[in-house]
Amino acid sequence: MINTSSVQENEVVLQQILAACEASRLLETKQFMQHGTTSVYQHCIAVARVSCMLADNMGLSVNRESLIRGALLHDYFFYDWHVPNPEHRLHGFTHQKRALQNAMDDFALTTVEQNMILRHMFPLTPIPPACLEGWVLCIADKFCSTLETARFTNNTFARAFYLGPGEME
Ligand SMILES: [Fe+2]
Numbered sequence: 001m002i003n004t005s006s007v008q009e010n011e012v013v014l015q016q017i018l019a020a021c022e023a024s025r026l027l028e029t030k031q032f033m034q035h036g037t038t039s040v041y042q043h044c045i046a047v048a049r050v051s052c053m054l055a056d057n058m059g060l061s062v063n064r065e066s067l068i069r070g071a072l073l074h075d076y077f078f079y080d081w082h083v084p085n086p087e088h089r090l091h092g093f094t095h096q097k098r099a100l101q102n103a104m105d106d107f108a109l110t111t112v113e114q115n116m117i118l119r120h121m122f123p124l125t126p127i128p129p130a131c132l133e134g135w136v137l138c139i140a141d142k143f144c145s146t147l148e149t150a151r152f153t154n155n156t157f158a159r160a161f162y163l164g165p166g167e168m169e
């Protein structure tokens with residue numbers, strides 16, 4: 001059963017971090033599609049919400065701020081990976097390093113947040129995350145990517161992650 005109060009607390013922290021990111025390039029990720037009709041920006045917010053939900057429901061002791069910040073920045077790149085371009089060949093194997101570099105250019109990240117971003121493509125890339133927050137992000141990212149690729153994001157269940165609490169019409 002979903003604990004409504006922890007969902008609301010997570011949302012407050014998520015909105016605080018999002019507000020702090022407004023001066024960064026995060027909003028630029030709205031213009032790039034991630035999977036199906038979901039933008040990179042929407043994907044990252046959904047991954048942050050699902051990460052919190054997973055951590056809460058499994059009773060994991062994680063740093064919530066790092067979990068949210070790492071999830072929001074895990075795909076911090078600025079191109080449409082569907083458009084063929086030698087600059088972003090092998091996107092699945094390279095974008096995590098580019099996201100980390102971009103994020104470090106714009107934010108002071110903890111070692112946990114850096115590791116989350118760099119290792120989030122495990123097991124496609126062979127080195128696993130070195131922190132619990134990174135494992136949670138890995139799972140949440142695959143979950144959201146599957147929903148988006150299957151164009152399941154208009155489903156009521158999925159919209160809870162994509163629109164957020166209080167935004168369901
Ligand atoms: Fe990614």
Ligand SMILES: [Fe+2]
Pocket residue numbers: 043047074075141
């Ligand atoms: Fe992702």
